[in-house]
Amino acid sequence: MNRTFQLLPLATLLSAALSGCGSTSTGVTTSGVVTGSYFRHAKVCLDNNNNGRCDAGEASTVTDNNGVFTLPGTAAVVVEIGTDATRFDPVTNIETPIIQPLVFRAPAQANQVxxxxxxxxxxxxxxxxxxFATAKTMLAKRLGVSEDKLLGDHNKETDATTKTILKxxxxxxxxxxSEATADAGKSGDIALALRNRLTLDRISNIVVIYAENHAFDNIFGKFPGANGLDNAIQNNVYKQIDLDGSVLPVLPPTWGGISVAGVTPVVAQADTANLPNAPFSIDGPKFNLPLNAKTRDLDHSFFFNQMQINGGKNDRFAVASDAGGLVMGNYDGSPTRMWQKAKDYTLADNYFMGAFGGSFLNHFWLICACTPVYPNxxxxxxxxxxxxxxxADGVSLLLDTSKGITSVLNSNGRPPFLGNGAITPINSRFDKFYAVNTMQPAYQPSGNTPATGGDPTLADPNVATTLPPxxxxxxxxxxxxxNLSWAWFAGAWNDSLSNRTNIYNQTVPNFQAHHQPFNYFKQFAPGTQARxxxxxxxxxxxxxxxxxxLPQVTFYKPQGDLNEHPGYADVAKGDQHISDIIDKLKSSPQWKNMVVIVTFDENGGFWDHVSPPKGDVFGPSTRVPTIIISPYAKKGFVDHAxxxxxxxxxxxxxxxxLPPLDGLVSRDKALAASGSKPMGDLTGAFDFTQK
Structure with missing residues (x-):
């Protein structure tokens, strides 16, 4: 294939008022190519007023089959790539349609590619x-390429490493x-939208705080402006069904009661009988269990979570839970400190846990977008x-009909489903033995002790729940x-290394070994410098x-008694701890260039009314609360992305x-295959024009 376009001498370009006030002098032209791969039939114009739009009166043309364009005059360039354009890959010779419109820009100093x-x-x-010079130097440094390679046509780059980085x-x-183009719409400020999505260099530190086990509707279902419980009620998308698919006349009781031992008021199983088949208030007048009261845990495992979601209907939470009707319980979260933080900054109300099931698997998806394997x-x-x-779907558990249970209302506990386990079989759905429910790390601190007479830094490999590295x-x-700095900080890490009684001790600190995902990896084994x-x-x-x-990237995991996990922690204590951490971060010398993300690892078995988008065999799953806190976060904003x-x-x-992890690529391919959008990167929460 022949591809030709004219590269004008730099002197010619500099003579033409490069600051954005374009020139249409007779005989002066701008010729170039729209690449990434090559975009065909895209509208190209001189952006004389530098607003990122092709306006009336600005010289314009359309790219040819090689992505090439020529315009009379010279200025910054805008390319509007609509759904009538296509993207042609010269390596594969595949031409793909444009599904979501794009807007590309190029400054007058570099408008040929x-x-x-x-x-x-x-x-x-x-x-x-x-x-221009500072921006070019900054971008080249971040990408790790030389400045002379930065703005070239990557399709023609001969150095393989540089070509891969640019692509x-x-x-x-x-x-x-694409997200910025959608943000701006047809008439909004596209330049500002692109600036907010692309100028991430202002961020020096990213801090992730990972709390435990609450669905969005469970704590933030009453948040003003969010897609919450009112929408569920108005749209009638909350009723739970029985084993036979019929709508339950009432919720099953909470087996064993809601409150844990020692908590007052006591809410026993009998107190929860015959609740309406609808969301109910845990801290409301009927039960009056405050946010500082511990409630019983709920099953939140891989296979049951998918059964509860039931293809997006979210109507089998009660029938597939070990906690009965408690799945429909919720709190008035407005007294919490993090509710106020959400009001001050950005609350994401369309954020889903990365994987089906519990903490173990979702911690892996937080650090590697991957599911652990157990070979052989x-x-x-x-x-x-x-x-x-x-x-038949390779994931649903079947009911043991020999037990004679025909309704969850007479089961006095979760109905007897067969076949649950921590490791998937190899079947039509899974190509490997994947560890999807809680397993223990092969390295201490682990829930499994060292082998008798064995290495004290290791867990006994002969225990069934010890996951190979x-x-x-x-x-x-x-x-x-x-060479970017990062760390995983875990509450009570040192205490648990020195004293095993701190692991799963159900009091303070109640260190949770399966909440420390890097400890499962060989590259972070005891004795390594990386550890x-x-x-x-x-x-x-x-x-x-x-x-x-703080390093450039920080993960922080609170110790067990401070992580808000039902059963052994309460909401109020963890909320206060996380809020205190936020206040300290805001007083840090690094705050001015910091982004803090506070999120929950998973739903904890609680119901949420929003259907997760259909992705791959591991997720995404139920919606969880997420708050973005930063000088750059939009103030008082609910992000629906x-x-x-x-x-x-x-x-x-x-x-x-960074190069994308394989799981990010495969997740987006799976979402696209089901007609869903790719997952966003949280940049919709930022406004970099704020000072």
């Missing part, structure tokens, strides 16, 4: 008063450009933990390759906040120009 990268450059210039950045930036589980100690779902790539590995450098104690987190020495746990990884990936 217009791409997602030139659009990033223009956004950085908009953010720094038009300083990866283009593909990832196109996602954000059928011939290993893990065989005892193999699941055997009998449903994992070797997948994590976000930490990608950050380390680029010393990156796996830290919660006290180290507090010290780093005070000293202004689609996110999940992997959106945190996407933000880190985009901010630091």
């Amino acid at each position: 217009v791409s997602a990268i030139s659009t990033e450059l223009q956004a950085l210039m908009d953010d720094n008063n038009g300083d 990866t950045e283009i593909d990832q930036s196109i996602e954000r450009i 589980a059928d011939t290993s100690p893990g065989k005892a933990k193999l699941a055997s779902p009998g449903g 994992q070797t997948m790539t994590t976000i930490g590995d990608l950050l380390s390759v680029k 010393t450098d990156h796996l830290k104690d919660g006290t180290d987190f507090q010290t780093a906040i005070q000293n202004g020495t 689609q996110y999940d746990t992997t959106s945190i990884l996407r933000l880190i990936t985009h901010r630091f120009s």
Whole structure:
């Protein structure tokens, strides 16, 4: 294929009023290409007023089959790529339609190759008063390419490493450009929208605080402006069904009662009988259990969670739970401190947990967008933990009909479903033995003790729940390759290493070994430098906040009694702890360039009315609360964009120009195959024009 376009001498370009006041002098032209791969039939214009739009009176044309354009005059360039355009890949010779419109920009100083990268450059210039040289240096440094390679046609790049870096950045930036184009619509400020989505360089520190086990409707269902309980009631999308598919006349009781031992008032099983088939208030007049009262735990495991969601109907939560009607319980979250933080900053009300089921799997999806594997589980100690779902879909558990249970209302406990386990079988749905419910790390601190006479830093490998060390790539590995600082800070990490009685002790600190995902990976094994450098104690987190020495990426996991997990923790104590951490972060010397994301790992078995988007075999799953707190976060804003746990990884990936983890790519392919949008990267929560 022949592809030709004219590259004008720099002197010619500089003579033509490059600051954005375009020139249409006779004989002066701008010729270039719209790339990433090549965009055909895209509208190109000179952006004489530098507003990011093709306005009436501005010279315009349409790209040819090679993505090439020529315009009379010279100025900054805008490309409007509509759904009548196509994207042609010269490597595969595949032409794909444009589903979501895009707007590319290029400054007058570099308008011959217009791409997602030139659009990033223009956004950085908009953010720094038009300083082309500084923006170019900053972007090249972040990507790790030389400045002379930054703005070229990556399709013609001969250096394989540079070509891969540029292509990866283009593909990832196109996602954000698509979101910005949608943000602005047909008449909004597209330049501002692109600036907000693309100028992530202002962010120096990303802090992730990972709480436990509450669905969105469970705590934030009454938040003003959010898609909450009122919508569920108005749209009649809350009623639960029985084993035979009929609508339940009432909710089943909460087996064992709502309150745990020692809590007053006592809410026993009998007190919960015959509740209406609808959401109910845990802290309301009937039960009056305040936010500082511990309530019983609910099953929140991989197979049951999918059965509860029931293809998006969310109507089998009660029938597939071990807690009966408690699944429909909720709180008035307005007295919590984090509710106020959400009012002050941004609350995401369309954010889903990354994986079906519980904490164990969702912690993996937070750090690697991956599911752990147990090789040869059928011939290993893990065989005892193999699941055997009998449903035709390869994931549903079948009812043991020999028990004679025909309704959840007469089961006095969860109906007898067969085949639950921690490890998937290899079947029509799963190509490997995947560990999907709680397993223990092979390294201490672990819920499994060392083998008798064995290495004290290891867990006994012959125990069925000891997961073999994992070797997948994590976000930490990608950050380390680029010499970017990061750490996972865990409350009571040091205490649990020195004293095993702190692990799962049901009091203080109640260290949860399966909440420490990096401890499952071989590259962070005891004795490695990576473990010393990156796996830290919660006290180290507090010290780093005070000293202004937090790494560029921080994960913080509160110790068990402070993480809000039903059964062994309460909402109020964890809420106060996290709020106190936020206040300390806001007083840190690093605050001015910080983004804090407070989210919950999973729903804890509680019902939520919003259907998760259909993705891959592991998720996404039920909606959970997420708050974005930053000087750059939109104030008093409810963000309705689609996110999940992997959106945190996407933000880190985009901010630091990392290659995408395989799970991010496969998740988006699965979403696209089902007609869903790709997951966002949380940039919709930012307004970088704020000072």
